[in-house]
Amino acid sequence: MTLAVLYSRASVGIQAPLVTVETHISGGLPGFTIVGLPETAVKESKDRVRSALLNSKFEFPTSRITVNLAPADLPKEGGRFDLPIAIGILAASRQIPIKSLKDYEFAGELALSGELRSIYGTLPLALGTRKAKRALILPSINAGDAALPGDNTVYAANHLLEVYAHLTKQKPLIPFCSQKTLDINEIKPSDLDLCDVKGQPHAKRALEIAAAGGHSLLMVGPPGTGKTMLAMRLPSIMPSLSNEEALEVAAIHSLVAHKQSPLIWGQRPFRAPHHTASAVALVGGGSHPRPGEISLAHHGVLFLDELPEFERQVLEVLREPLESGSILISRAARQAEFPARFQLIAAMNPCPCGYLGDPRGKCQCTLEQVKRYRARISGPLLDRIDMHIEVPAIPSDLLISANILNEETSADVRERVNQAVLKQRSRFNKLNSKLSNREAQKTCALDESSQFLLNQAMEKLGLSARSYHRVLRVARTIADLAESEHLTTEFIMEALSFRRIDRVN
Numbered sequence: 001m002t003l004a005v006l007y008s009r010a011s012v013g014i015q016a017p018l019v020t021v022e023t024h025i026s027g028g029l030p031g032f033t034i035v036g037l038p039e040t041a042v043k044e045s046k047d048r049v050r051s052a053l054l055n056s057k058f059e060f061p062t063s064r065i066t067v068n069l070a071p072a073d074l075p076k077e078g079g080r081f082d083l084p085i086a087i088g089i090l091a092a093s094r095q096i097p098i099k100s101l102k103d104y105e106f107a108g109e110l111a112l113s114g115e116l117r118s119i120y121g122t123l124p125l126a127l128g129t130r131k132a133k134r135a136l137i138l139p140s141i142n143a144g145d146a147a148l149p150g151d152n153t154v155y156a157a158n159h160l161l162e163v164y165a166h167l168t169k170q171k172p173l174i175p176f177c178s179q180k181t182l183d184i185n186e187i188k189p190s191d192l193d194l195c196d197v198k199g200q201p202h203a204k205r206a207l208e209i210a211a212a213g214g215h216s217l218l219m220v221g222p223p224g225t226g227k228t229m230l231a232m233r234l235p236s237i238m239p240s241l242s243n244e245e246a247l248e249v250a251a252i253h254s255l256v257a258h259k260q261s262p263l264i265w266g267q268r269p270f271r272a273p274h275h276t277a278s279a280v281a282l283v284g285g286g287s288h289p290r291p292g293e294i295s296l297a298h299h300g301v302l303f304l305d306e307l308p309e310f311e312r313q314v315l316e317v318l319r320e321p322l323e324s325g326s327i328l329i330s331r332a333a334r335q336a337e338f339p340a341r342f343q344l345i346a347a348m349n350p351c352p353c354g355y356l357g358d359p360r361g362k363c364q365c366t367l368e369q370v371k372r373y374r375a376r377i378s379g380p381l382l383d384r385i386d387m388h389i390e391v392p393a394i395p396s397d398l399l400i401s402a403n404i405l406n407e408e409t410s411a412d413v414r415e416r417v418n419q420a421v422l423k424q425r426s427r428f429n430k431l432n433s434k435l436s437n438r439e440a441q442k443t444c445a446l447d448e449s450s451q452f453l454l455n456q457a458m459e460k461l462g463l464s465a466r467s468y469h470r471v472l473r474v475a476r477t478i479a480d481l482a483e484s485e486h487l488t489t490e491f492i493m494e495a496l497s498f499r500r501i502d503r504v505n
Contacts, residue, residue: 004091006101007134008084009125010076013289013329013336014251016124018132020070021081021106023088028064034085036069039077048079048110049086056114056160061093075334077288079109080119083137086110086160087167100167104155105129108139114160122146123247123254126154135175137163143176145254148247148265192233195407197226199394204230206389206498208413211237212420213477214431216322216344216384218307220500221391223354227347230391231303234345235268236410238301239421245299248339252291252298269300271342275309279317289329289336294321297342307348308376315381318344322384325434341434344385348377358393386433386470387498420480432473432480444472450492457496471495 004023009016019036032046053060067085069076084106090096107125109117116139123145129136130152138146143156155173157163165171194204203219207230210217219227241249246266253269273281273293284292294302304310321327325341350356351370355363365373382388424431428439435443446454458468475487475495482491 002092002094002098004088004098004101006084006088006091007105007132008081008107009105009128010074011078011080011121011124011255012074012334013338014124014255014291016121016128017074018128019074019076019081020068021084021088022068022070023085023092024066024068025061025089025092026064026066030062030064032065032067034067034069036067036072037075038069038081039075041078042069042076042081045079045082045085045110048082048112049089051112052082052110052114052160053086053089055112056164058090058095058164059093061089065089065092078119079117080107080121080125082110083108083116083160083163087163090164096164096167100169103134104137104167105132105134106137106163108137108142108157110160116140116157116159116163118142120257121255123148123251126152127247127251137166137173145250147176148250192236192410194233194237194410194413197229197233198407200226200230200391203227203389203391204408204413206387207234208237208417209474209477209481209498210234210343210345210387211239211413212417212481213386213424213473214343214433215386215474215477216433217346218382218385218388219345219347219391220350220388221347222349222356222358222393225391225393227391228303228305231272231301231305231345231347232270233410234301234343235270237413237417238268238343239414239418241266241268241299249299252295252338255291256296269297270303271297271300272303272305275304275306277310277314279311279314282314283317283321283327283329283340284336284338285329285331287331289331289334289338291338292327294318294327294340294342295338298339299341300343302342302344304344304346307346308373312376312378316378319381319384346385347391350390383464383466386474388500389498390500416481419483420477423480423483424477432477435473435476437469440469440472440476444476444487446487446492450487450489453489453492454496461496461499463499467499471499474498 002025006021008019008021010019050060087106091098091101107119109119111117118139118141122142126136126146130149135153136146137155140156140158143154147154154176156176166173206217211234221227249269271293282293284290284295321340326337327340328337351363351365352373353363353365427443475491478491478494479487
């Protein structure tokens with residue numbers, strides 16, 4: 001009777017809790033049992049592991065085999081436990097030295113031939129392994145993502161026989177070196193540039209403020225005025241991700257893809273779901289919770305075009321993550337929390353036909369239709385959006401002009417944004433949009449004239465207490481861009497100019 005113990009990891013949200021794989025071979029009638037709350041894919045490991053061992057010319061024990069995946073109350077899913085179970089059987093049957101297992105963690109799905117297939121959630125698993133100071137053995141296709149931290153040891157294998165040869169020291173595997181572990185400053189900037197957008201100085205100014213302070217933005221205007229072009233160019237003027245933020249982004253994306261594209265490593269995510277997307281698609285979910293669009297936009301931009309066309313209940317699920325920066329998905333058997341610190345950028349038409357206020361009289365919408373259209377966006381959600389601006393039609397003479405030399409490039413704007421972000425980090429190590437009310441009051445002290453102006457605006461625009469603090473945060477960002485420590489009436493007035501469609505309740 002022999003007991004072998006080795007380690008793997010489960011997947012719970014963005015976490016990868018440790019799973020101890022205990023394999024016991026004992027006397028009695030031949031049998032193969034897996035315990036420890038395994039789900040269907042894990043239960044099916046028995047057949048995959050048996051065939052993989054036999055086809056790899058290993059001896060499969062004709063005894064009673066019991067595999068325990070501890071802790072027993074943690075659900076286990078997917079094929080990631082195939083490799084550790086197979087190695088456990090080989091160790092318990094004395095085909096691999098048991099003492100060779102203590103410094104490793106294993107993960108990988110097995111083909112019937114013994115080849116290793118890719119798994120989901122590689123980077124959270126690798127981060128957990130790094131923290132435990134163990135080396136990780138996994139399929140070659142996942143090795144690039146697993147090696148992204150740069151200071152962990154990863155061994156890539158294509159077949160069960162390669163893992164066997166490594167553990168028995170017949171042919172040790174070479175530690176994998178990732179080609180994507182780059183300095184974040186070496187990441188190539190986006191090809192989309194702000195100078196591509198002609199005119200719209202007010203909208204560009206709002207976009208700069210949004211990038212500098214992490215503020216949410218709603219753009220209202222007729223079709224073809226550049227709302228989508230502006231939104232798509234926001235990542236090009238945002239500050240670069242830190243290495244830690246880039247790892248967080250990559251960890252979330254590894255939960256929905258077997259292998260991360262090297263093209264998106266270090267880039268701020270830009271997610272633009274269609275307006276037919278469901279609430280589950282937006283926030284995440286499923287029987288095995290997966291991240292939704294708001295989590296895939298973590299540290300990046302979530303762009304919602306044609307905002308009123310989204311279902312009302314879909315938009316309402318944005319309210320909590322906009323405030324908290326995370327989303328908790330609860331199911332009967334489990335809970336999973338995903339980060340969701342995204343920057344919301346939305347666009348909408350001013351009316352159902354889109355041409356309200358057009359001087360050519362193209363709009364035929366009634367006042368009641370316009371009200372009903374705008375009412376699709378609830379007051380509480382609108383209240384949580386920092387800035388609302390109008391994006392008017394572009395004059396035809398500007399549109400046909402080929403001269404864009406006078407337009408600022410993204411690099412020019414990003415330089416100012418970076419300076420403003422540094423000022424914010426020096427205060428509370430966070431962007432102005434994330435300041436608490438107490439922090440906002442401390443860093444946004446107003447003189448008597450500015451306070452009077454803001455009080456008047458609260459009465460006339462019907463601003464809520466939440467909107468009041470959002471105006472303060474936007475004004476603080478404007479002051480940071482102007483390299484000013486004090487909030488003046490000029491900054492307050494500009495911040496108020498970005499609250500054009502506030503409702504009076």
